[in-house]
Amino acid sequence: MKLFDEKNFIHQLSIDCVIFGYKAGELKVLIPKILLKKPLYSLPGGFIYVDESIDKAALRILEERTGINDIYLEQYYVFGNENRINNDLLNNLEEFSQQMNQLEFEENGLNWLTNRFVSIGYYALVDINKVNPKMGEMDESVDWYNVKSLPKLIMDHNEMVEKALETLRRNLDEKLIGFNLLPETFTMREVQELYEAIYDKPFARNNFQKKILDLDVLERLEKKFTGAANKAPYLYRFRR
Amino acid sequence: MKLFDEKNFIHQLSIDCVIFGYKAGELKVLIPKILLKKPLYSLPGGFIYVDESIDKAALRILEERTGINDIYLEQYYVFGNENRINNDLLNNLEEFSQQMNQLEFEENGLNWLTNRFVSIGYYALVDINKVNPKMGEMDESVDWYNVKSLPKLIMDHNEMVEKALETLRRNLDEKLIGFNLLPETFTMREVQELYEAIYDKPFARNNFQKKILDLDVLERLEKKFTGAANKAPYLYRFRR
Incomplete structure (x- = not known):
């Protein structure tokens, strides 16, 4: 060859x-x-x-x-x-x-x-x-x-x-869906971990959540089942 | 040659x-x-x-x-x-x-x-x-x-x-200063005209002003002298 x-x-x-x-x-x-x-x-x-x-x-x-x-x-x-x-x-x-x-x-x-x-x-x-x-x-x-x-x-x-x-x-922000890096449903914490890895810096939790929700690409589902209902985080998925 | x-x-x-x-x-x-x-x-x-x-x-x-x-x-x-x-x-x-x-x-x-x-x-x-x-x-x-x-x-x-x-x-948004397209001091209307020409669409005045001020690159000066004090627009310049 x-x-x-x-x-x-x-x-x-x-x-x-x-x-x-x-x-x-x-x-x-x-x-x-x-x-x-x-x-x-x-x-x-x-x-x-x-x-x-x-x-x-x-x-x-x-x-x-x-x-x-x-x-x-x-x-x-x-x-x-x-x-x-x-x-x-x-x-x-x-x-x-x-x-x-x-x-x-x-x-x-x-x-x-x-x-x-x-x-x-x-x-x-x-x-x-x-x-x-x-x-x-x-x-x-x-x-x-x-x-x-x-x-x-x-x-x-x-x-x-x-x-x-x-x-x-x-x-x-604009490629988040296309990169396909998150499971079918995920928590806001998982999105934040992804951003923190890529930006190599911590984000404040409340500001981060607001920023991501403002992108208007996520749909909020039920709370994740963890056994401890009060503290359970919401699950999200990308809007179709 | x-x-x-x-x-x-x-x-x-x-x-x-x-x-x-x-x-x-x-x-x-x-x-x-x-x-x-x-x-x-x-x-x-x-x-x-x-x-x-x-x-x-x-x-x-x-x-x-x-x-x-x-x-x-x-x-x-x-x-x-x-x-x-x-x-x-x-x-x-x-x-x-x-x-x-x-x-x-x-x-x-x-x-x-x-x-x-x-x-x-x-x-x-x-x-x-x-x-x-x-x-x-x-x-x-x-x-x-x-x-x-x-x-x-x-x-x-x-x-x-x-x-x-x-x-x-x-x-x-991020190149606005570098492109150097506005006079030393300018009105918000002049910024909006520039954006409208480039995007080829109208922007709503209040939303546009908020968006531009949120970029945090402008400094507000005195009102422009027009003779009609009430309606006179503010002048802005880029923050140094």
Whole structure:
């Protein structure tokens, strides 16, 4: 199998994906580790076929690198500094070359990869329980890392995560339903835990409840059965 | 002078700029008209030098095509359908070729231009009184068109304007100060006219005033002197 023929791709343009995962009050990011002596961590990324839309390319790249498919990926920013060059690749070209030859990369392909690239960032937020990442052929592992303790990533990939997190925070109110991170019915406390994980700060309970109810997307159901009727919290679901 | 050597640019990646202009309650878009027998209207666009950041490229392109410099341009979306090809150019290659040869385009450059391009959209909102557009060498004119009555633009450029308008509306609250569209001191009515032009709908006066004051960016000054003290509106300015 030939993994990579640079002639099939748009030159100097790449896509990188920031996949946020949420589970039990914690926000994580999915990071593949590239198969080399000195471990290299990078966002799942790749290139765009000359006859492929960028949105389809993003979905394909994500599936090739992590096995994840059928999620809602959204572009959020283009990273286009003139010095965006993969120096980790340049500095380890020989080892890459050996490694990649096993994967049937061509030498031309490796040189092509050391050009300056403009990269389109895509992001998504998923329920960690609902996806099952598998590592790609170039990788030694693919793992979830807490967003507050990411490893040092290649190039400007740490900055890409920061910018994606800003976008996620700014859009959370309107994306809350679409992200599909809450069970069928849930308590206000569960919504608050989600917001607190994403914003990395506590919210005052009353203000938070008012803010969320003002979004006008929730329907209040009966109280949750806890045995202690007085203190039982209400259950909510998203309005259809 | 040689205007265009395709070897200096990143291939298949372009930048297009949506420049909104505001004046007297009206929202307009700056559109150059390309110098050809059959008039072609397109957003001011161009290409990225291999050693140039995309943000600097956007500013340079805007200046080359419209003479406008020193404004705040922001990227808002990447247009990357697989069929983004300049059919107007393809269908008029001979006339373009004659025209562009006068401008010292090379034939290779013209062929290069007929490839599929991914385009990064940038937008800005300016005070029409404060800028002075000049047409570029390829153009017959560069004019402001009301956003509701744009000519048919090439490729997906009308869609690019729509998407930029969505972005402008979504970000108006937080960009209000930065856009610098209001005089040093202004009435609430002037703010409302600006919003109504951009959203293309009326706002109820009391609700609008509350919404804007809730943004917490305005400082209320004395009443405007109108001679009729009772009905005189308050003046506001942006808090420093």
